[in-house]
Amino acid sequence: MPITYEDILSDKAFDIIKSENQMHRDELNGIFNTKRVADIVTPMKKGKEWLYERIVQHQERSGRILLNGGDLFIRSFDRSSVGSNGISYELMQEVNGRLISIERDPIGDNVDQHNIDGYYGRHLSLPDPIRLAYYQRFDGLNAPEEIIWGIRRILLPLPIVGGWSSIDNYLKRLRLKKKYLPLIEEMIPGVRPKDLSMESYTNFMMFLDSRYSRLERKGDVLFVKNHIQDKVVYHIKDADVPNMRILADPKEAIDRYCEHVLLRKEGRFDFLPYTTEFTG
Known part of the structure; x- marks a missing residue:
């Protein structure tokens, strides 16, 4: 069964962040000042209309479903609950009772921010509508089936790195x-x-x-x-x-x-x- 918003709320290892204002200053600094943390704040500030603008243009059916889904939120996970260190963050949305994870890269590394080479150049292998829809303002999507997930992404167009x-x-x-x-x-x-x-x-x-x-x-x-x-x-x-x-x-x-x-x-x-x- 797909995991839901209620599944996260019921697990004490997780916190739900619904706006940038709920994040501590050190968390924001970590996102904007390191290449190791995904830029999940920009979509929260600009909203779903900005995040899904290009998928609505190029994949209208799926884009409209995402746009009309629940509000964006950040899932905060305390890794100490699984014997590790630190806190991880994931940009998410609930759509028709299924949680969708929106993959983002570190600040400046998302394709729509500037052209970069390496792994990211692989998005050019795709037909233009797919490239523009799923690999510009985010790097693929995930429809997880477990509350705790790692690099295994499933079902939707996969992130280039790790997918x-x-x-x-x-x-x-x-x-x-x-x-x-x-x-x-x-x-x-x-x-x-x-x-x-x-x-x-x-x-x-x-x-x-x-x-x-x-x-x-x-x-x-x-x-x-x-x-x-x-x-x-x-x-x-x-x-x-x-x-x-x-x-x-x-x-x-x-x-x-x-x-x-x-x-x-x-x-x-x-x-x-x-x-x-x-x-x-």
Whole structure:
């Protein structure tokens, strides 16, 4: 079951912060003066209309659901309750009885603040509507299923750092690496890293995962190329790599899929009507 706002309220390890005014000065200084803490204050100050402006423009169905959801808030978690140090903060919102975590990067590192390289350059691999909707004023979304969660993000377009997964890691978890990685090398020219001892197959990475567990074969995953940023989206259903397909209309498919998740519709979303055959 999705976790809810009430779940957090009932756990003494958490605090709810509903405005910047509730944060202590040292907390604000930590956010604005360090590269290690996500900038969660700017969205709280500017509001949902600013945060979701571009997703409403480019993914209208899912954007409107987010915009019409509950108020933004910050979840504060005392790590001492799990034997660690410090306090973590997460920007969140409740939408149709499901908590959504909005991923942000440190101040100055969010894509809409300036152009940066490295991991963040991977957003350029995506079709423009998806890039502009989910990777400008935030770095992907998460629909957690546990009260305490770490780097495991699920269901919605994933944050680039700590969320996107390379094709070899996807196959390795399913014990299919030996069987299908050579096939991927044939299907996606140039995907093989130059130094296999040092690198993973980050030239082909998953940015959306509909599964609740990375060990589960059943589910839909979407990949893009990073070495050739041609904005083509590849669809693998139920780990059937030989029958990998291409999203013919990624804007429509991903918007309708996210709408399905956010509205908590029954059953599994069907990507196949939005795909075409892989042609190489």
